[in-house]
Amino acid sequence: MKKIQIINGPNLNLLGIREPGIYGKNSFESYLPVLRGKYPDLQIDYYQSNIEGELIDKMQEVGFDYDGIVLNAGAYTHTSIALQDCIRSLKCPVVEVHISNVHKREEFRHHSYLSPACLGVICGFGLFGYDMAIQGILNHDA
Ligand code: DQA
Numbered sequence: 001m002k003k004i005q006i007i008n009g010p011n012l013n014l015l016g017i018r019e020p021g022i023y024g025k026n027s028f029e030s031y032l033p034v035l036r037g038k039y040p041d042l043q044i045d046y047y048q049s050n051i052e053g054e055l056i057d058k059m060q061e062v063g064f065d066y067d068g069i070v071l072n073a074g075a076y077t078h079t080s081i082a083l084q085d086c087i088r089s090l091k092c093p094v095v096e097v098h099i100s101n102v103h104k105r106e107e108f109r110h111h112s113y114l115s116p117a118c119l120g121v122i123c124g125f126g127l128f129g130y131d132m133a134i135q136g137i138l139n140h141d142a
Pocket of ligand 1 (some may be wrong): 009010012043072073075076077096098100101102109129
């Protein structure tokens with residue numbers, strides 16, 4: 001069975017509550033069963049942390065064994081060289097996801113430290129972006 005790790009970074013534990021006009025009204029916990037139901041032959045694990053080092057620890061833990069990581073690093077996307085270094089160190093592909101279209105928003109969200117190290121980037125499609133990222137990893141593998 002293929003294994004995919006979804007990782008959400010800071011403030012994404014507040015999905016559904018946080019700025020619903022931008023991030024939607026659904027929590028990630030309510031979306032996860034939908035995603036798992038769509039891919040019954042995949043092991044889809046989920047982890048969220050507000051702490052940069054914990055995101056790195058999780059990626060190092062799974063990144064040599066899993067088939068791919070779907071990463072929404074939240075605001076660390078725009079600040080973290082440490083996350084970029086981590087992604088470059090792993091064996092498995094990482095897909096960068098953003099719920100909102102960051103390019104339509106403030107200029108400081110237009111730059112990502114992570115994109116150059118990732119297999120691909122998906123933004124602006126809401127929670128469906130996580131599904132697209134999984135499809136990207138599976139298709140890349142095939
Ligand atoms: C986000 C976009 C980031 O700029 C922001 O800091 C987030 C969420 C998104 O999913 O659209 O926390 O990654």
